Amino acid sequence: MKIAIIGGTRGLGKWIARYLKVKKFEIVITSRDSASGSKIARKIGVEYCQDNKKAASQSKVVIIAVPIEHTEYVLREVAPSMKKGSLLMDVTSVKEMPSYLMQELIKEGVDFLPTHPMFGPRIRSLEGQVVVLTPLQKNEWFRRVLNFLEDEKVRVLVTTPEKHDEMMSVVQVLTHFAYISIASTIEQMEVDVKESRKFASPIYNLMVDTISRIVAQNPYLAYSIQTQNHYADKARSAFIKTVQDLEKDLNVKNQDKFVEAMSSAAKNLNDLEAALGRSDKAISALNQEIIILKKSIGKEVGLRHIYSGKVHIGILKSLEPDFLILKTGKRNIRLKIANIEVLNSSQRWNWKMNNVESREYDISAVFSNSSNSKVICSVLERLDGIIQVRILDTYHGPPINEGMVSMTFRIKVLDSTKIKEVEKLMKGFGAKIR
Numbered sequence: 219m220k221i222a223i224i225g226g227t228r229g230l231g232k233w234i235a236r237y238l239k240v241k242k243f244e245i246v247i248t249s250r251d252s253a254s255g256s257k258i259a260r261k262i263g264v265e266y267c268q269d270n271k272k273a274a275s276q277s278k279v280v281i282i283a284v285p286i287e288h289t290e291y292v293l294r295e296v297a298p299s300m301k302k303g304s305l306l307m308d309v310t311s312v313k314e315m316p317s318y319l320m321q322e323l324i325k326e327g328v329d330f331l332p333t334h335p336m337f338g339p340r341i342r343s344l345e346g347q348v349v350v351l352t353p354l355q356k357n358e359w360f361r362r363v364l365n366f367l368e369d370e371k372v373r374v375l376v377t378t379p380e381k382h383d384e385m386m387s388v389v390q391v392l393t394h395f396a397y398i399s400i401a402s403t404i405e406q407m408e409v410d411v412k413e414s415r416k417f418a419s420p421i422y423n424l425m426v427d428t429i430s431r432i433v434a435q436n437p438y439l440a441y442s443i444q445t446q447n448h449y450a451d452k453a454r455s456a457f458i459k460t461v462q463d464l465e466k467d468l469n470v471k472n473q474d475k476f477v478e479a480m481s482s483a484a485k486n487l488n489d490l491e492a493a494l495g496r497s498d499k500a501i502s503a504l505n506q507e508i509i510i511l512k513k514s515i516g517k518e519v520g521l522r523h524i525y526s527g528k529v530h531i532g533i534l535k536s537l538e539p540d541f542l543i544l545k546t547g548k549r550n551i552r553l554k555i556a557n558i559e560v561l562n563s564s565q566r567w568n569w570k571m572n573n574v575e576s577r578e579y580d581i582s583a584v585f586s587n588s589s590n591s592k593v594i595c596s597v598l599e600r601l602d603g604i605i606q607v608r609i610l611d612t613y614h615g616p617p618i619n620e621g622m623v624s625m626t627f628r629i630k631v632l633d634s635t636k637i638k639e640v641e642k643l644m645k646g647f648g649a650k651i652r
Contacts, residue, residue: 231283
């Protein structure tokens, strides 16, 4: 199936192009900048087309992934070009305008499905992510898209365009406005955020990380979310009035009203115990990785960069507040802790099996006649870093003493230093290395 992503060279559009390419769809992306568009298309391994109408006319599915303020123009441009039996989609953060505009513009035989992925381009998988669908009618294309998303283990929410935009005035407009306001206030107060973290509780650090994630996003998109949602003014006005009321209560030392407001807000948030549990888990997860790293100093660890996906295997030399030093071969590399995840032993082993060349060594040792070669092989294979152990030969006779047997093993390893551990374990069996 050929899928055209209009605006597929940046942000979420680019992420969708990459993801669907991996899923074996035929992808074409468009961009007004032919030089940049062609370069990105080559890097992703997809087709590039500068003409939106041409790309739309040749594709089975067309996904509009342009800024909100350009969505209406692009919809009017491509909708008339689409062929019968095709599907028109968008991924903008507002749904009323594109939903009803698509219904108005599409030709007979063309379907449409307004969509809002509730994530940004930094995620690595669709699993567990939320995607909102606002179909004005549930046709065959709706069922196909729904099945695809559910197969990818997406949490799909089906609602109306109006309900979506009303909820987004809280989920996006209000929260983004508050977080951006806090970040701007910290800047105006000339607070050294790095210094403030030294005085902070884990929840403060988690909050700053969340705020940082918001303000690090595309500011033009943030502005569009604030201005294109019909319910945005109402949400911001309510927020500003609440802030002013709380400020007034504090200025006149009205403890009762402040306490009442806070208590009432807590009750309205509902199921505080579950919320506290989720935040405890988040804090614990952040601390747990640091604990693992501290215990791993001087040992081999596997670290994966959460954005590039590159894996580093080496000896953890030291740990700083924000960075760690990893020895890989003959060089040391410095990695930012916030940008890596620690691989467990199974993940580390699987990576090494697929990326490190194995070597084979033959070891002969003299054991007691009562020794079982199969048991010895099984025990040796349990050593970390050993791929395979098999018996090549057993021998009785001169110069081997009576009551003894010589066994020759072929040891397949990823790390040659592991041979010393093999010899040490053999000696533990009472063997003498030949």
